[in-house]
Amino acid sequence: xxxLNVILxxxxxxxxxxxxxxxxxxxxxASQQNQLxxxxxxxxxxxxxxxxxxxxxxxxxxxxxxxxQAKMPKARALDLANSLKRTLAVASIIGFxxxxxxxxxxxxxxxSSQSTQSTSGSSNTSSSSQNSNNFFNQxxxxxxxxxxxxxxxxxxxxxx
Amino acid sequence: xxxxxxxxxxxxxxxxxxxxxxxxxRREEFRAxxxxxxxxxxxxxxxxxxxxVRALFSEWEQAxxxxxxxxxxSQLNQQPGKPVAVSxxxxxxxxxxxxxxxxxxxxYDPALLEQLEQLGYDRTFDDLxxxxxxxxxxxxxxxxxxxxxxxxxxxxxxxxxxxKLDFGGIAKGMAVDAALENLYQSGISSAMVNAGGxxxxxxxxxxxxxxxxxVPGQKQYWTIPLHHGAIATSGIAxxxxxxxxxxxxxxLDPRTGLPAQSDLWSVTVVADRCEQAEVAAKxxxxxxxxxGADFLHKHHIAGLFVHEDGTWETVEPWPIxxxxxxxx
Numbered sequence: 002x003x004x005l006n007v008i009l010x011x012x013x014x015x016x017x018x019x020x021x022x023x024x025x026x027x028x029x030x031a032s033q034q035n036q037l038x039x040x041x042x043x044x045x046x047x048x049x050x051x052x053x054x055x056x057x058x059x060x061x062x063x064x065x066x067x068x069x070q071a072k073m074p075k076a077r078a079l080d081l082a083n084s085l086k087r088t089l090a091v092a093s094i095i096g097f098x099x100x101x102x103x104x105x106x107x108x109x110x111x112x113s114s115q116s117t118q119s120t121s122g123s124s125n126t127s128s129s130s131q132n133s134n135n136f137f138n139q140x141x142x143x144x145x146x147x148x149x150x151x152x153x154x155x156x157x158x159x160x161x
Numbered sequence: 162x163x164x165x166x167x168x169x170x171x172x173x174x175x176x177x178x179x180x181x182x183x184x185x186x187r188r189e190e191f192r193a194x195x196x197x198x199x200x201x202x203x204x205x206x207x208x209x210x211x212x213x214v215r216a217l218f219s220e221w222e223q224a225x226x227x228x229x230x231x232x233x234x235s236q237l238n239q240q241p242g243k244p245v246a247v248s249x250x251x252x253x254x255x256x257x258x259x260x261x262x263x264x265x266x267x268x269y270d271p272a273l274l275e276q277l278e279q280l281g282y283d284r285t286f287d288d289l290x291x292x293x294x295x296x297x298x299x300x301x302x303x304x305x306x307x308x309x310x311x312x313x314x315x316x317x318x319x320x321x322x323x324x325k326l327d328f329g330g331i332a333k334g335m336a337v338d339a340a341l342e343n344l345y346q347s348g349i350s351s352a353m354v355n356a357g358g359x360x361x362x363x364x365x366x367x368x369x370x371x372x373x374x375x376v377p378g379q380k381q382y383w384t385i386p387l388h389h390g391a392i393a394t395s396g397i398a399x400x401x402x403x404x405x406x407x408x409x410x411x412x413l414d415p416r417t418g419l420p421a422q423s424d425l426w427s428v429t430v431v432a433d434r435c436e437q438a439e440v441a442a443k444x445x446x447x448x449x450x451x452x453g454a455d456f457l458h459k460h461h462i463a464g465l466f467v468h469e470d471g472t473w474e475t476v477e478p479w480p481i482x483x484x485x486x487x488x489x
Contacts, residue, residue: 032190091199105303109221136257136264137441140433152384153181155201155366157375159358160396161439 178382178487183366186351193218194226194333195285196357200340203367206349213347214340214354221336224250227274227327228285237318238274238325244310246319252316254308258331261440264308265456268444270303270415274325280420281404282411288345329411330359334393334439335362360437361391375487376429379471381466381485391435395442396427396467414447421447428453430466431479437462450474 169210182188183201189211197216202210225234233251247255258281277283279298320326333356340354341363341450351364353372359370362372371386377394397410397420414421428446433437441462445453450466457476464476475481 016286038228135460136261137437138464139437139461146416152373152487154373154375154382154384155180155183156199156353156355156372157178157180157358157382158355158360158362158392158394158429159197159377160394160398161333161358161400 171482180375180487183369185367187269189214191215191218194222194336194356195228195287196333198357199355201353201366202302202344203349203351208358209347210349210352211346213343217343218356219339221250221332221339224248225254225328225332227325234328236327237320238474241320241322241324242317244312244315246317249316251316252313254328254332254335255312255318255326256311256313256327256375257335257436258328259306259311261436262330264443265440267304267306267415268447268456269331270323270413271326271331272306272309273303273413273415274327275323275416276301276303276413277327278325280409280413281402282409283355284434295337295466300418303413310333310480327390330393330395330439330443331436333357334359334391334434334436336339337391337435337458356435359393359435359439361438362389364389365448367371373464374482376465377427378473379426381486381488383465383486385431385480385485387431390431391432391438392429392431393438393442394405394427394434395439395446396425398426412446419464423447424469425453425466427467428469430457431463450487 168343175481178392179186185204186201187204187207188201189207190197190198191216192198199213200211220320223229226232227234227238229235233248237245237247237251255271258269261269265364296486299341305321305324308324311320312318337354337356338361339363341352344352344354345363349363351367353360353362360374365370369390374387374392376385376392378384395412397412400408401408403409408420410420412421412423413419423446425446428442430438430441430445432441441457441464443461445457445464447453448456450468453466454464454474455474461478462476463479465473465479466476467473
């Protein structure tokens with residue numbers, strides 16, 4: 002997760018550096034749409050309404066230059082992106098740290114649980130099957146002997 | 162249909178074939194858990210190894226015997242319906258038994274002591290009279306082990322009212338496994354421990370590449386080489402008794418609560434661990450030849466079935482090509 006965030010941030014940074022002016026470009030589609038709007042009386046009315054609304058909004062100070070007005074959003078956007086990048090980087094590091102901590106705590110608790118189960122005084126009762134859902138979990142190959150030795154048994158199983 | 166027989170019992174433990182002791186090893190025997198415990202240990206580690214095994218079986222018997230009123234198991238059985246703090250040993254054996262019950266879908270049932278006692282097996286087998294004349298009971302199906310509550314944090318167990326635990330063979334099998342593990346941790350790398358026919362091996366004999374083990378048939382026995390792991394046999398040839406005119410035995414079918422009506426005389430299995438071999442042999446015996454074979458196949462456990470008429474069959478991967486038949 003943290004790695005993904007870092008990769009996205011780097012991609013964002015590369016795009017900003019290679020297309021520094023893309024923010025201010027008006028998409029060609031937008032002008033066509035405006036032309037379409039102008040051909041419709043009702044939409045023209047809406048445009049007038051929007052212009053009147055814009056006039057009521059606080060206007061830029063009179064001393065501001067037109068060129069400055071065009072570059073400011075890009076600078077602010079870059080500042081915002083950098084700020085966001087730093088925030089995400091810090092959050093990623095913290096998140097990664099928390100995740101690692103949780104994994105470590107889980108391992109510790111599992112280990113302590115197992116060690117508790119295997120301590121039973123002088124009798125060691127550790128059983129492979131106890132930690133398995135399948136009681137008969139088999140490794141196989143128990144009788145992989147040969148028949149070239151004496152058939153006299155050393156012990157025997159008997160009916161119990 | 163229950164069998165009507167005229168057996169004279171209790172029968173002693175079956176006579177063993179003449180065993181040879183591998184070079185460089187010594188044999189020791191003692192009584193515990195209602196049976197004979199025998200072991201093979203390296204000559205130079207005999208004293209230490211024998212003491213380890215004796216101490217372990219003594220501890221396990223004191224804690225887990227249903228025939229000792231002061232044992233922890235007996236105390237637990239007397240307190241149904243309320244949480245009881247138990248030792249790690251009892252907890253581990255119970256957890257293993259419940260795991261076995263789940264895996265076998267209840268064909269292995271560790272909570273059939275009430276039924277077993279009602280059938281007359283209410284004292285050690287050595288103390289059972291030839292005939293019991295208790296009233297014949299219809300049998301009560303098992304499955305109530307599912308109601309046992311276990312608290313792994315506080316190691317508390319709550320038994321439902323009306324059931325009692327009997328670990329029986331699985332405790333013996335686990336004790337064998339635990340004994341070998343303790344021997345290994347004490348620096349012994351070659352040993353065999355046999356608890357009344359449930360046996361497991363550690364390493365190999367100093368002078369051989371395998372353990373030659375006898376497997377019982379009705380009129381013969383076979384030897385098979387065991388490289389590692391465990392062998393156990395389940396059947397009714399040894400532990401059976403009369404209740405009125407009915408033949409009773411100790412292997413109960415949880416589906417009826419009565420002695421299993423199997424078409425088999427015995428089942429011998431080979432598994433990684435003795436506890437697994439003990440449970441697998443018992444379950445296959447209860448299920449009978451067809452379902453028992455399916456069960457062993459499902460769990461990749463090798464088996465030898467001896468039928469009532471003395472014929473036999475094997476379940477892969479039983480080492481049939483390595484069997485050697487010896488007449489009794």
